[in-house]
Amino acid sequence: MPADVPGEPHPQPSRSQIRRWRRYLADERAEAAVYRDLAGRREGEEREILLALAEAEARHEQHWIALLGDEVGPPRRGALRTRALGWLARRFGSVFVLALAQRAEARSPYEADADATAAMAADERIHGEVVRGLAARGRARISGSFRAAVFGANDGLVSNLALVMGIGATGVAPSIILATGIAGLFAGALSMAAGEYVSVRSQRELLAASDPDPRTQRVLPDLDVDANELALVYRARGMDPVEADARARKTIATLRSSDASGEVPVAATHEEVGSATGAALSSFCFFATGALLPVLPYLVGLEGMLAVVVAAAIVGVALLVTGGVVGVLSGGPPHWRALRQLAIGFGAAAVTYALGLAFGATVV
Known part of the structure; x- marks a missing residue:
């Protein structure tokens, strides 16, 4: 003012x-x-x-x-x-x-x-x-499990909706559609869980290979100050030679004068990667939950186009919710993320439904 x-x-x-x-x-x-x-x-x-x-x-x-x-x-x-x-x-x-x-x-x-x-x-x-x-x-604390959960839920929603709609468009009996949907649920959930476990475990092992060895700490006081290989450690991790040499001399002097711990970089926790078991469980549970939604109409006895429309509506709402949650947590506008999820999911389902109609007509 x-x-x-x-x-x-x-x-x-x-x-x-x-x-x-x-x-x-x-x-x-x-x-x-x-x-x-x-x-x-x-x-x-x-x-x-x-x-x-x-x-x-x-x-x-x-x-x-x-x-x-x-x-x-x-x-x-x-x-x-x-x-x-x-x-x-x-x-x-x-x-x-x-x-x-x-x-x-x-x-x-x-x-x-x-x-x-x-x-x-x-x-x-x-x-x-x-x-x-x-x-x-x-x-950072939830990124590993959250990534697995979002990916699992979205994949379960889209893949099983596409599977159910594709099979349903061929004109087979509702019992076959239901059996196919349940089989897709368990097969996809187990595959996702196994894939997440192997992926996260491999990533953590790869990152751990770059972490400092804690046993190195015990030998630091015995290093020669004038022929200081500790400086090479700091240079290998990005310091310039002058700064690395000064840091190494200070570390050795500190260790020789007291019981203080050294300054070799400590191993990272890789918290943002998450645990392999947590990622696998998140992926399994969320894929199974997402994959269950498209088969709900068939579980309650709906058939034909009504079952397809109800399945698409249920999955559409779920896609909007998951997209919105991702938008909020990423700090972006949730409605655009929600619409993007919806467009991608319905696009995949529409393609498989069209293919089902084509193959169904050919079979007939």
């Missing part, structure tokens, strides 16, 4: 300004409550960061209170999406909620509002990056 000119009366705000300022005030209070709720489910550094964000939102509250003056009015409820976010934060406090909070910060209107200060607009941008950093920790 432009600075007031000394000696001139403050201009009377319009009714639309007052309504907008009250809305901003309510939203700031709701966002501060979200961060406090999230902090209540965290500990240590993450808790401190979230409480600091809540304090920053409180500073923004004071800006709108000062502008409103006597027009503050009774407390109002924040936007529906902010209140929904608060409800989720109180009950879950997961990376999913942090991803939603990240998107909420990115939607701040302050950059385009003359009544908000440049500092407030900058704060909102920084808040988004802070929440992105917090969410990144959670994304």
Whole structure:
């Protein structure tokens, strides 16, 4: 807001300004409550960061209170999406909620509002990056199993819908379609689980081959400072020669003067890869769940085109949900991811349905 000119009366705000300022005030209070709720489910550094964000939102509250003056009015409820976010934060406090909070910060209107200060607009941008950093920790923790779960669910939905529709289009009996769908469910789920286990296990073994050997730690004090091979370790890991030599000398000197541990890079946990067993179980369960949906109409006795339409509708909803969840957790717009999932799934099913019609007509 432009600075007031000394000696001139403050201009009377319009009714639309007052309504907008009250809305901003309510939203700031709701966002501060979200961060406090999230902090209540965290500990240590993450808790401190979230409480600091809540304090920053409180500073923004004071800006709108000062502008409103006597027009503050009774407390109002924040936007529906902010209140929904608060409800989720109180009950879950997961990376999913942090991803939603990240998107909420990115939607701040302050950059385009003359009544908000440049500092407030900058704060909102920084808040988004802070929440992105917090969410990144959670994304790293779940990335392995989450990738397997999303891939498994989507593959189960698409492959079994395509299989059921392709077989159904040939005109065979509903019992054959059901048997084919169940066989596809178990065959696909077991294949996906085995593939995920081998893939993740192989990836972890490949990465572990590049980790430092912990036994090296014991021989560091015996190294010759002037013929210092430890410097080669640091150079092999990306340091320039001067920095590597200084780091190696400091490490050896520290080890010889005390019982402190050395500074050879420690083995990474490869947390973002996930465990092979966890990925296999996620893939099996989510593929089986996804693959079950297309056969549900046949399990309850539906036949013909009605069964095909119902199966497509059920799978369509599931594809929209999985795509939306991926969009939220990736920090992007969920509706575009949802529509993309739907288009890909229905595209594959349409192709196999057309092939089934062609082969069915040929057989007849």
